[in-house]
Amino acid sequence: MLFLGFLFSLPNFLSENTRASMPEILPTSTLNLGLDLQGGSHLLLAVDTDSVQRERLEDLTSDVRLALRGERIGYTGLGRINGGVTVSIRKREDLEKAKTLLQGLSQPITANVISGFSQGVDLDVVNTQDLTFELKVTEEAIAARNTRTLQQSIEIIRRRVDELGTTEPTIQRQGETRILVQVPGLDDPQRLKALLGQTAKLNFHLVDQSMSAYEVVDGKRAPTGARVHYTDSEPAVPYLIRRRAMVSGERLVDASVGFDPQTNTPEVNFRFDTVGAKKFGEVTQANVGRPFAIVLDEKIISAPIIQSAILGGAGRITGNFTVQEANDLSILLRAGALPAPMTILEERTVGPGLGADSVAAGRIALIVGFLAVIGFMIISYNLFGLYANIALVANLGLIMAVLSGLQATLTLPGIAGIVLTVGMAVDANVLIFERIREEIAAGKAPIMAIDTGYNRALGTILDANITTLLAAMVLFQLGSGPIRGFAITLAIGIITSVFTAFVLTRFMVSLWVRRQGRPEALPL
Amino acid sequence: MRTLKLVPAKTSITFIKHRNLAMGLSILLMIASIGVFITNGLNFGIDFKGGTLIEASAEDAVDIGALRDRLNGMDLGEVQIQEFGKDTDVLIRIAEAEGAVDASQDLTAVQLLRDELAQDFDIRRVEIVGPQVSAELIQTGILAVVVAISSMLIYIWFRFEWQFSVGAVLALVHDVVLTIGIFSLLQLDFNLSILAAILTIVGYSMNDTVVVYDRVRENLRKFKKMGLNELLDIAINETLSRTVMTSVTTLLALVALYVLGGEVIRGFTFAMIWGVIVGTYSSIFIASPLLMWLGVKRDWSGNQMN
Numbered sequence: 151m152l153f154l155g156f157l158f159s160l161p162n163f164l165s166e167n168t169r170a171s172m173p174e175i176l177p178t179s180t181l182n183l184g185l186d187l188q189g190g191s192h193l194l195l196a197v198d199t200d201s202v203q204r205e206r207l208e209d210l211t212s213d214v215r216l217a218l219r220g221e222r223i224g225y226t227g228l229g230r231i232n233g234g235v236t237v238s239i240r241k242r243e244d245l246e247k248a249k250t251l252l253q254g255l256s257q258p259i260t261a262n263v264i265s266g267f268s269q270g271v272d273l274d275v276v277n278t279q280d281l282t283f284e285l286k287v288t289e290e291a292i293a294a295r296n297t298r299t300l301q302q303s304i305e306i307i308r309r310r311v312d313e314l315g316t317t318e319p320t321i322q323r324q325g326e327t328r329i330l331v332q333v334p335g336l337d338d339p340q341r342l343k344a345l346l347g348q349t350a351k352l353n354f355h356l357v358d359q360s361m362s363a364y365e366v367v368d369g370k371r372a373p374t375g376a377r378v379h380y381t382d383s384e385p386a387v388p389y390l391i392r393r394r395a396m397v398s399g400e401r402l403v404d405a406s407v408g409f410d411p412q413t414n415t416p417e418v419n420f421r422f423d424t425v426g427a428k429k430f431g432e433v434t435q436a437n438v439g440r441p442f443a444i445v446l447d448e449k450i451i452s453a454p455i456i457q458s459a460i461l462g463g464a465g466r467i468t469g470n471f472t473v474q475e476a477n478d479l480s481i482l483l484r485a486g487a488l489p490a491p492m493t494i495l496e497e498r499t500v501g502p503g504l505g506a507d508s509v510a511a512g513r514i515a516l517i518v519g520f521l522a523v524i525g526f527m528i529i530s531y532n533l534f535g536l537y538a539n540i541a542l543v544a545n546l547g548l549i550m551a552v553l554s555g556l557q558a559t560l561t562l563p564g565i566a567g568i569v570l571t572v573g574m575a576v577d578a579n580v581l582i583f584e585r586i587r588e589e590i591a592a593g594k595a596p597i598m599a600i601d602t603g604y605n606r607a608l609g610t611i612l613d614a615n616i617t618t619l620l621a622a623m624v625l626f627q628l629g630s631g632p633i634r635g636f637a638i639t640l641a642i643g644i645i646t647s648v649f650t651a652f653v654l655t656r657f658m659v660s661l662w663v664r665r666q667g668r669p670e671a672l673p674l
Numbered sequence: 675m676r677t678l679k680l681v682p683a684k685t686s687i688t689f690i691k692h693r694n695l696a697m698g699l700s701i702l703l704m705i706a707s708i709g710v711f712i713t714n715g716l717n718f719g720i721d722f723k724g725g726t727l728i729e730a731s732a733e734d735a736v737d738i739g740a741l742r743d744r745l746n747g748m749d750l751g752e753v754q755i756q757e758f759g760k761d762t763d764v765l766i767r768i769a770e771a772e773g774a775v776d777a778s779q780d781l782t783a784v785q786l787l788r789d790e791l792a793q794d795f796d797i798r799r800v801e802i803v804g805p806q807v808s809a810e811l812i813q814t815g816i817l818a819v820v821v822a823i824s825s826m827l828i829y830i831w832f833r834f835e836w837q838f839s840v841g842a843v844l845a846l847v848h849d850v851v852l853t854i855g856i857f858s859l860l861q862l863d864f865n866l867s868i869l870a871a872i873l874t875i876v877g878y879s880m881n882d883t884v885v886v887y888d889r890v891r892e893n894l895r896k897f898k899k900m901g902l903n904e905l906l907d908i909a910i911n912e913t914l915s916r917t918v919m920t921s922v923t924t925l926l927a928l929v930a931l932y933v934l935g936g937e938v939i940r941g942f943t944f945a946m947i948w949g950v951i952v953g954t955y956s957s958i959f960i961a962s963p964l965l966m967w968l969g970v971k972r973d974w975s976g977n978q979m980n
Contacts (some may be wrong), residue, residue: 250744252837338797494777494804499801500794500799500801501798503731503798515930519927519930523926530677562939562940563867566939566943569931570927573924577924580916581885584915614885621826621874621880628821636874637870
């Protein structure tokens with residue numbers, strides 16, 4: 151076991167080259183350094199899953215309207231209630247028909263995007279009173295939809311982060327509606343945040359020219375099916391655009407940065423898929439000479455006049471882009487839109503300099519603390535103190551081994567945990583040695599004293615360490631990031647220190663006893 | 675070869691006789707801690723209060739006054755600047771704006787600061803904690819301390835008797851209160867890592883207390899007729915050497931960490947050093963005397979499992 155521990159901890163002390171040249175059978179994994187030690191950026195994002203649920207309810211409301219109208223069933227009081235939609239039927243004879251119709255509106259719940267495995271439907275249709283129905287979205291459906299939203303978001307985030315060319319980003323779900331993004335080596339996450347802060351929903355709308363947008367801004371009623379959007383320029387210019395998108399950004403298959411051949415300013419070139427290209431061709435053909443708006447996240451980024459029908463399915467967006475902006479927009483368009491908006495809840499970024507300093511300081515503190523404890527143990531317990539020290543070295547090796555083996559992350563508080571363990575690890579041995587001294591003082595022969603000492607100390611050591619282990623477990627459960635790193639090293643340290651005291655030190659002590667024959671006195 | 679013995683092999687200090695003195699001192703300190711906490715409050719870091727923290731390093735010594743004027747001119751909100759370890763390093767803190775609902779203002783402030791400081795500073799660390807997260811961290815923090823202490827209460831109850839578990843937990847509460855007191859008194863930054871330190875102190879102090887209690891239980895079986903105060907004294911004296919040894923080795927490691935481990939974890943190690951001292955004191959002077967007041971079951975004949 152100790153040998154294995156040594157083997158697993160070994161890679162941490164070897165250089166990269168030596169590691170690479172070792173036989174394959176030997177473990178080569180080293181400790182993962184946390185972001186606080188290697189530098190990097192940690193972002194906690196909240197996904198606005200409510201917006202997705204709201205969308206579902208909006209869709210549901212119009213589905214109900216369309217369905218009832220389609221069957222010519224008179225209804226009243228169609229509206230939203232908490233977590234669902236309510237509607238009342240006018241005539242009693244329509245009741246059964248309406249019920250079947252409304253039940254037909256529910257969709258299967260697909261909990262898993264990949265397998266498409268479905269479990270039940272997402273609506274509870276209840277005839278609450280007399281002629282009134284309530285359509286409630288079930289808890290499972292909400293959970294499943296949130297899960298899907300999170301999975302899609304993670305996928306989109308991954309594509310966006312990958313475009314930054316960083317190494318080994320970690321993107322994982324945290325809790326119900328949050329995503330944790332960790333990017334090692336990134337010391338200024340400005341661009342990352344800009345990329346993650348946008349939903350990047352791109353749509354192409356026709357501009358409504360039946361009246362001026364300014365009239366609507368001044369309070370006139372907008373024509374049906376149209377509304378005002380503003381440009382993202384300074385000052386923002388209002389446009390009256392058709393609500394219905396002529397083509398949606400989901401139809402984009404590629405986007406890249408180009409330069410306008412005349413002005414040499416950056417622009418974004420894009421290409422639609424076949425369906426999108428056909429649609430775009432038709433609409434542009436029918437509206438030559440009229441303007442259309444390119445809308446990104448509710449803001450108009452450009453509103454060009456359609457010069458001629460665009461049939462090839464390719465187009466370009468010219469705005470007042472810098473090269474960087476054009477580049478970022480094409481990344482966003484390539485990666486696709488997020489299913490829901492995200493906000494940044496927390497950022498922790500550590501520069502590489504500080505990380506390296508922390509590692510260096512931690513290492514020195516560990517060495518000095520270690521030497522101090524070793525020296526102190528030897529002057530206190532003599533030869534047995536030396537045994538305890540050997541166990542301490544083995545203990546450190548084991549901690550490193552377990553950390554490497556588990557692929558756990560070593561953080562700065564984690565180093566503190568190791569240093570603390572060095573101080574506390576000798577405790578088990580101290581307990582045993584003190585007990586042996588007591589037994590000697592009580593007049594027992596050395597061998598007997600050692601035996602009783604170990605036996606009596608065992609219960610105490612277990613009780614004492616289990617309580618600390620409990621604290622470490624609570625820390626692990628409730629802590630985050632670096633604190634978890636501390637909890638892990640502390641817990642591992644407690645276990646390995648008890649283990650080494652009872653196996654390794656005891657082994658050395660019994661070897662000594664055997665060599666001595668019948669020792670008269672103990673080197674203690 | 676002679677060995678160093680910090681505590682003589684056989685001591686017979688009458689701890690219990692002076693229990694009123696120790697207890698009085700502790701109660702006084704606890705009241706003082708609570709008083710300081712009420713009047714001064716804790717200097718909560720951004721983990722619990724929300725806001726922004728930036729550690730920046732310059733080539734030469736930083737003129738903090740000038741930097742403060744410069745940043746105050748940027749209208750970022752309440753800016754706090756302090757030297758951090760060296761005179762070339764500063765810690766800049768921007769408080770969360772009143773009534774902020776998300777981190778957007780913090781994000782903008784960091785952007786502005788980064789641009790402003792880029793020419794003469796190396797930005798070493800940036801932390802932004804939005805209001806939602808900080809509120810949760812407070813909740814989980816309190817929960818963590820409560821869960822840790824109550825799980826120990828249950829464990830000790832299960833392994834010993836309820837008097838022991840109450841005594842041990844009161845000693846823990848004592849340690850936590852005094853630690854919060856010193857942080858309030860010195861207005862040290864109270865952040866997540868200090869909370870971790872408190873939980874570790876809880877574990878450490880409990881560890882110490884259990885060792886003494888374990889001996890008390892053993893002696894309860896051994897000396898059935900002995901007076902409780904004498905019995906407790908014997909238990910504390912017998913384990914005194916170990917208690918001191920372990921505290922010293924732990925402190926050796928912690929002091930090394932405090933002096934050499936860098937500025938980032940200095941608060942953490944300070945809390946730990948304080949906690950080890952207080953925890954050691956409490957397991958000797960508080961936890962055991964409490965057993966006198968709580969009264970302990972004297973007939974352990976039917977309880978031989980340990």
